Structure formats: C-alpha cells, structure tokens
Amino acid sequence: MADRMSTVLPLAAPNGDVPLDLQAALGAIYEEAAYDLSVDYSQPPPPPAFSEAEANWIQAQAQR
Numbered sequence: 001m002a003d004r005m006s007t008v009l010p011l012a013a014p015n016g017d018v019p020l021d022l023q024a025a026l027g028a029i030y031e032e033a034a035y036d037l038s039v040d041y042s043q044p045p046p047p048p049a050f051s052e053a054e055a056n057w058i059q060a061q062a063q064r
Helices: 022-033 051-060
Strands: 007-009 017-022
Touching: none
Parallel strands: none
Antiparallel strands: 007 017
16 A cells, blocks of 8 residues: 555543554565465456556556
C-alpha cells in the first residue's frame, strides 16, 4: 500500500486505547506466509482494474 497503515483500537472504559501498527502486522504475515514465493508478481493483478497511477505504483513496488 502506498500509505502506511496504522490505527488505534478503542477499548471499553476504564482501559485506554491501544495502538496497532497494521503495516507491521501485515508485513509480518506476508513474510511468514512467504507470499513473495507464491504470488507471480510479473502477471497483472486480477480484476477489479487499478487506475493508471495505482498500476504504476504497483509495478514500481514489484521491481524493488
């Protein structure tokens, strides 16, 4: 994703909110599941189609 994901999980009183770094969680899942070995990033993604800007960003990320 182009923008880093993060959020805050609201908890019921008297507990305070808990920060959750969704980007780190997603990254850990991606690494653990070895998606880089099971997804063919040379192929176009399945529908729905991405905008030209999104497609360019995806292509740039795949080449990293």
